[in-house]
Amino acid sequence: MSLQRSNTADKIIVDRSRRHRNSDVARTVRQTRDRLSQRVGNPAFDRELLKLHARAMIGSATAIPLLVVAIAIAGLFAGLSGQVLVWALLTVLCYTGVTIIARRIDETGTLDIKPARTRRNFLFAHFVSGLGWVYFATVGCGDCAFDQFQVVKAVIMLLAMAATAIMAASLSGALIATFGLPILVYAYAGARLDMPSEAIMVALLVVALPFFSYVAYHLNRSSVMFLSFRSENDALIAELETAKAMSDEARRRAEEANLAKSRFLASMSHELRTPLNAILGFSEVMGNEVLGPMGNPTYRDYARDVHDSGQHLLDLINEILDLSRIEAGRYQLHEEQIALLSIVEDCCHMMELRARNKDIRIVQDFESVLPRLFADERAVRQIALNLLSNAIKFTPSGGEVRVRVGWTAGGGQYISVKDNGPGIPADEIPVVLSAFGQGSIAIKSAEQGTGLGLPIVQGLLAMHGGEFELLSKLREGTEAIAIFPPTRVLEELPAMPTQMTTAVGGRRR
Structure with missing residues (x-):
């Protein structure tokens, strides 16, 4: 059932304006999940292995030809006939065929590769490259400067087998396709089994083929694990991209819904207030x-x-309406020089009657002198009234609300309203600071409220570049602090000298 709800949510959060991106992300997720299977036989996985083998062949395209050329040059110095040059040319041409097929596969799109056909082509190309070693197994040396020529040929073939096992490990069977026939030709046509050294080399070549095949198998498993890890990484990236696209779309829809809500409330303000005024x-x-x-x-x-x-x-x-305008960024500040002390004092006088009805005492603790603030008087008055209203609301009868106005340590100014009410649990402070949020104590004991007072205070302070702090302890009370930054404090201008005042006045006349 939960899976069905998740799929429904995913369908809702679809960016219909960006269809191409959603389809690309979905296709990438499907492809990467297909590649997560570590079993050979999965078409997508086999294509990746063939791609890996093609790149390995391209990267080592010059390794075996350089070895062949070096052997041919050494053979000429050792007294071999021009037959070694024919062998070198034939072998290089055979390996060139492998490189051509590898480049063609590397340039082909992964989804366009046909695994079975491509594998057959690669194995056939490796078999053709082995024909050069078949010819090498039949090369003789009647006038050589050394006697153990067949032993040297076996050692060279062992080196070539080892190099092929490393380079062609991504394609199982490539080693046998390349050196199966050359070893048989060497055993029956190139070596003299009545010679102990040559018989030992034949046995060594026969044993080396399954041994190097075993090594190639383990290298192949390493390639498989590498592809698996890369596929998992691709899958994680694709999942993150999907989650990011869904998150961006959800955020966009939330922003649009919030903007629509703010526009609706703003447009309904007149329609709601007109009948209310008549009712009142x-x-x-x-x-x-x-x-x-x-x-x-x-x-x-x-x-x-x-x-x-x-x-x-x-x-x-x-x-x-005030909160919606603040959230939508449509609340206009009318900034001017204001006296914070006088505004807070007026607000205390306005709330005096309400506090007296509940037998609550408002204690004012103000700085004697404070410079003016550059702020919106209506917003500052609303901040003070909201904080005082909350404090009186939660203070029991016979309690006390202490209001302080003064300097902050950084040179700003603050309003502090502290009550001795029941307090707020620490885990409920984020709830109280959210829109329409009310704590458990407020729900049980306080007067009815909207839960918008503190969010409005936070929004107005943020527009002034200020901060809001709410400190509370259970059964001790709550202190709300509105802080205005130092940049809002206006410096007191020094008094002008009398002569300058007269001069200025004379110029004005």
Whole structure:
């Protein structure tokens, strides 16, 4: 069932504007997963092995021909006839055929390679290259400067077998296809079995062929493991690319949804506020009995309840709109020189009545003198009111809210509002700081709220380049600190001398 939900989610997160990229990624994932099988016989895996063998043949294309040329030159100096030159030319031509096929396979696309046909072509080319060694096994030396010519030929063939086992390890059977026939020809036509040394060399060649085949087999297994690791690496890269594409698409959709939400809220602000203002106005007229007394006092109470509910709804709408404008980057700051002390003091006076109704004391601890800030007065006032409102909301009756305004250690200014309420658990602080987030204590004991006050404070401070800190301990209280950076603090200008003031005034006139 979970797999079905995952597939459904993947279908939802499809970037329909970038179809080509999604199809390319999916095709890459399929191909790399096919190559994860370590068993020879899988067509995709066999193609990779053939590609690897072709590159090995191209990389060592000059190794065996150089050995052949060196042997031919040494044979001429040793007194061999021109037959050795014919052998060298024939062998180089045979190996050239292997190189031509390898280059053709290397230039062919991996998916276009036909494994069975290509393998047969390679084995046939290796068999043809072995015809040169068949000719070498029949070469004689009647006028040579040394007696053990057949032994030397066997040693040369052993060296060629070892080199071929290393170079052609990616293609199983290549060694036998190359040297199976030359060894038989050497045993029956080239060597004299009645000579102990030559008989030993024949036996050595016969034993060496399966031995080098065994070595080539293990090298082949190493090639298989190399391809497997490379395939796993390709698969991981493909999976990461898929995850990145899905993550980018999910982020894009989230950003579009958030922008649509912000636009919707902004466009609905007028439509929501217009009827609310009417409700608030008429309910206030009815509750205050402006047009005459009501016969039933219950209706008057109902009118006041309607007014209170409408005011609460209006406050909620205003907070949601403020947060949406901040998130959408459409909140405009009207920056000017403001006095932080006087703004916070005004906010304390505004909240005094609410605090007095709950028997809460607001204690002000302000610096005596602070230079002005370059900030938005409305935003700073909203920050202070939100922090004070939260503190009064969670402070029990008879408690205390301490408000401080002063310098930070770095030269900025701060507003600190500390209460002695129940506090917030450490694991719930991220929840409280998120939009519409409320802690367990707030849900159980506090007044109704939207959970938008602190996110709005964070957003407004971020627009000013400031920081917000929330420090809390259970059963001790909570301290909220709004910090404005030093770059927002305006330096006090020195008083101008009297003579300069007069001169300036004279010029103005």
